[in-house]
Amino acid sequence: MPGENKRMENSKRPFWIIFTTVTIDLLGFGMVLPLLPIYGRSFGVSEAQMGLVLGAYSLMQFLFAPLLGRLSDKIGRRPVLCISILGTALGHFVLALAGSFWLLILGRVIDGIAGSNIATAQAYIADMSPPEQRTRNIGMWFGAAFGIGFAIGPFFGGLTYQFGQWVMPEYAERMPFIVAGCLSLANAVHAWFKLPESIPDRSPFHMGWRTNSFAIIGEVLRSPAGRMVLMNALIIMAFAQMEATYAYLMVDRFGLDKSSIYWVFGGLGLTVAFVQGGLVRRIEPLLGDRKLILWGGAALAIGLIMLPVGQHIAWLFGFSLLMALGNGLVSPAMTGVISKSASGAVQGETMGVSASMGSLARFAGPALGLVLYQYWGVSVPYVVAGVMILMVTTIASRRL
Secondary structure, eight states, X not given: XXXXXXXXXHHHHHHHHHHHHHHHHHHHHHHHTTTHHHHHHTTTOOHHHHHHHXXXXXXXXXXXXXXXXXXXXXXXXXXXXXXXXXXXXXXXXXXXXXXXXXXXXXHHHHHHHHGGGHHHHHHHHHHTSOGGGHHHHIIIIIIHHHHHHHHHHHHHHHHHHHHHHHHOGGGGGXXXXXXXXXXXXXXXXXXXXXXXXXXXXXXXXXXOXXXXXXXXXXXXXXXXXXXXXXXXXXXXHHHHHHHHXXXXXXXXXXXXXXXXXXXXXXXXXXXXXXXXXXXXXXXHHHHHHHHHHHHHHHHHHHHHHHTTTOOSHHHHHHHHHHHHHHHHHHHHHHHHHHHHTSOGGGHHHHHHHHHHHHHHHHHHHHHHHHHHHHHHOSSHHHHHHHXXXXXXXXXXXXXX
């Protein structure tokens, strides 16, 4: 019926808007990250210094995600998202103008603080979803935005770099940062005029203006959602070991060149987008969170452990796809469980702490993975990560 179809379209409209907002935000992130080390090297930033530049982003997210989540519970999701997207634009423009290590640090610090809005976007989707549909909607809308942003971003960044070489060769390395900043500005305008507020009635209890992230983290970790937040962080930490060493593995074990690395990363991003954006939505009502975590964890663990064993390109693609499939199942299911464990009044705060702990895991995981890779061998970080994920997902599934 026309009236019923119209109501369904209106109910999905906020999801489409937040999907577009997050996708554009992550598209800019995917554009600048692959080129950042090469860009820094052009004005003398060493590999060790670049490690600090990259780590500054996750560290800022660890510190500020709980604050932005709590702030969004108090003043609303929409203003926090719009202002933080403007911060992302500022961070990209600072990177575009950088000519020293400290300006790179400043740009990544600004970008990391602004990037803490990911938890607010997750809370927005949770606000608009009944509890029984949160896992499905987070996977369908948020997960697909992640996959598309990370898949298209590197390709788009490479194209803008090549366009810069053709039009203004002296500014070619700055072009992806400039374009990413302009995209973020347009995204902020789009969100301000199109994104409706998901919590028009603010929290009725006094939240205060605490600015101590560690107090907020401690409060959430002592809540019913705390154990799942910690287990989700361990899964992210294990997966981050792979992310930090994956490019090395493709070169050292499989002999790929740098251009091929971009295509592999893009393919994995599209796989995650397909799984989280389509597959999870269809199988979650049939399997439930428990089986998604258990089976997804098993697929992810097998993919990680088997990935460094072979040397043929077909082996790399096969177990990389299995790994992406497993991660695409586990990630939205764990996020959905955490969201369901929190009351509506502290939804943003809980998702903020979960994102904060995830950022800390992304700070620690690469350090552990690179040490294992350098001193213990190519396969060790993958075996350690696979065993970690298998243990944690088994424990998590038994608690549901």
